[in-house]
Amino acid sequence: MRDMTGPGNGGGRRKRQSPRSSSPRPGREVDRKLDQHETYEFGGPFGVLAIMLGFPTLMYYLWICLWFYDGQLVHPSSLDDIKPFLATMWTHIRQDAYPSRYAWQVYGGNILFQFFLAFTLPGYKQEGLPVPSLNYKTLTYNCNALYCLYATVVTAAVLHSTNIFRLTELIDNFGHLMSVGMICGFSISFGAYFFAIATGSQIRMSGNFLYDVFMGAILNPRIGSVDLKMWAEVRVPWVIVFFLAVSGGCKQYEELGYVTPNMAFMILATGLYLNACGKGEECIPQTWDMYHEKWGFMVIFWNFAGVPFSYIYSVVYMARTDPAKYQFSTLRYVLMFTVLLTAYYIFDTANSQKSRFKMQTQGINTFRTSFPQLPWGTIKNPTFIKTAHGNRLLTSGWWGYSRKPNYVADWVMSFCWGAIIGTATPIPYFYSVFFITVLVHRVGRDFERCSAKYGKDWERYCDTVKYKFIPGVF
Numbered sequence: 001m002r003d004m005t006g007p008g009n010g011g012g013r014r015k016r017q018s019p020r021s022s023s024p025r026p027g028r029e030v031d032r033k034l035d036q037h038e039t040y041e042f043g044g045p046f047g048v049l050a051i052m053l054g055f056p057t058l059m060y061y062l063w064i065c066l067w068f069y070d071g072q073l074v075h076p077s078s079l080d081d082i083k084p085f086l087a088t089m090w091t092h093i094r095q096d097a098y099p100s101r102y103a104w105q106v107y108g109g110n111i112l113f114q115f116f117l118a119f120t121l122p123g124y125k126q127e128g129l130p131v132p133s134l135n136y137k138t139l140t141y142n143c144n145a146l147y148c149l150y151a152t153v154v155t156a157a158v159l160h161s162t163n164i165f166r167l168t169e170l171i172d173n174f175g176h177l178m179s180v181g182m183i184c185g186f187s188i189s190f191g192a193y194f195f196a197i198a199t200g201s202q203i204r205m206s207g208n209f210l211y212d213v214f215m216g217a218i219l220n221p222r223i224g225s226v227d228l229k230m231w232a233e234v235r236v237p238w239v240i241v242f243f244l245a246v247s248g249g250c251k252q253y254e255e256l257g258y259v260t261p262n263m264a265f266m267i268l269a270t271g272l273y274l275n276a277c278g279k280g281e282e283c284i285p286q287t288w289d290m291y292h293e294k295w296g297f298m299v300i301f302w303n304f305a306g307v308p309f310s311y312i313y314s315v316v317y318m319a320r321t322d323p324a325k326y327q328f329s330t331l332r333y334v335l336m337f338t339v340l341l342t343a344y345y346i347f348d349t350a351n352s353q354k355s356r357f358k359m360q361t362q363g364i365n366t367f368r369t370s371f372p373q374l375p376w377g378t379i380k381n382p383t384f385i386k387t388a389h390g391n392r393l394l395t396s397g398w399w400g401y402s403r404k405p406n407y408v409a410d411w412v413m414s415f416c417w418g419a420i421i422g423t424a425t426p427i428p429y430f431y432s433v434f435f436i437t438v439l440v441h442r443v444g445r446d447f448e449r450c451s452a453k454y455g456k457d458w459e460r461y462c463d464t465v466k467y468k469f470i471p472g473v474f
């Protein structure tokens with residue numbers, strides 16, 4: 001590794017560091033401060049209340065537009081029309097999105113199955129980052145998501161081909177499944193909050209009940225070897241997203257006799273994302289969600305309902321619409337697939353480069369090599385800035401071009417998930433519009449935190465890696 005810190009911080013090979021010793025005293029003081037609640041985010045208690053009520057409402061509205069109105073954004077035409085309009089909306093929800101017995105069985109069955117697999121299957125053991133609130137203890141993560149994914153795919157294929165459970169039904173029951181997902185999202189958020197209070201495991205509390213339910217109370221919820229926060233982030237949303245896309249493909253095959261390239265694109269795109277979460281699972285403990293965010297509504301609702309039921313509106317649209325409305329030329333298909341695969345490559349390798357760099361900093365030099373290993377996933381002789389805090393900031397690989405190359409690539413993929421429908425309906429672009437808002441907000445929070453954590457070293461890092469997102473542009 002090459003150190004770019006400047007005077008007094010020579011580069012060259014370093015001895016394995018004990019994680020406990022990697023944060024010198026000044027760093028510990030900053031970490032302690034970062035683990036205190038200081039300011040309200042997301043507009044405080046009123047802001048989070050608005051989010052908690054607004055998102056489910058928006059999700060129902062967008063689903064209704066897609067399912068019943070050919071993807072058009074319907075609205076009341078006059079003030080007098082508002083009441084009948086709302087009554088119609090409610091009727092759609094009551095009739096086609098009530099939490100049916102089928103939805104409870106399928107959604108609940110999948111959750112239990114995913115938990116059972118996570119709990120029982122062997123996995124790659126990964127040490128997380130030292131956790132300041134646990135006196136810099138590192139937690140071990142049993143990374144078995146890939147085995148769980150393979151087991152789930154085989155089980156689903158057997159159930160589908162033997163007609164025990166037809167995957168086609170998933171997309172037909174989208175509304176019902178979404179309601180069950182939302183109920184689970186809400187109940188688990190409140191449950192996690194009360195559990196944290198009852199066991200005294202809460203940290204960074206504001207004292208405002210609603211705000212703390214939203215941000216979460218507990219940082220590392222665990223049942224046995226299963227880290228619930230990581231399990232929910234990987235095994236719940238992306239598995240549902242992938243199988244809803246597969247379900248859309250099965251439905252097209254049954255009704256049309258073929259699968260459109262647009263639907264095949266979505267199966268590939270969701271499959272790549274799901275596989276990436278599994279194959280790079282050992283990199284997830286290093287991410288902001290794992291070591292900083294608590295397990296609250298923001299994360300839980302999004303994992304159990306938000307991601308699975310709002311990221312793949314293009315699939316929902318295609319499952320209900322004549323393919324003639326969203327057919328592309330061959331050249332455009334080639335372009336779409338090329339952009340998706342290029343963005344995926346950058347996303348995969350950028351996340352891998354940073355996580356492996358952080359692992360090297362912890363003294364871990366042997367990495368897991370699950371399929372597919374892409375070239376440039378590990379940087380040989382990386383350059384970095386050594387901070388007074390003790391951590392190192394990577395300045396080479398994709399991370400030499402911008403401070404958030406992973407976000408840019410991830411966002412391009414999200415845009416493709418909508419663009420695969422063209423201009424037939426704006427709704428599938430919801431994911432990319434929402435996602436860019438989340439990412440820009442998150443960058444603000446993240447950089448603020450990094451600036452507080454690294455002080456002048458962060459400024460030096462920003463001078464070295466000038467661009468936030470796109471080199472030469474922004």
Ligand code: NDP
Binds near residue numbers: 395403404442
């Ligand atoms: P990052 O992986 O960018 O992690 C940010 C943290 O990494 C910083 O707080 C800092 O922490 C550390 N860091 C930042 N720059 C450097 C550097 N140059 N060298 C070393 N460490 C650095 O962000 P996230 O954890 O938010 O995201 C991970 C992935 O998950 C991204 O690809 C993102 O797009 C994806 N994601 C996807 C979502 C979805 O819904 N599809 C939602 C959220 C994320 P410190 O220095 O304290 O270690």
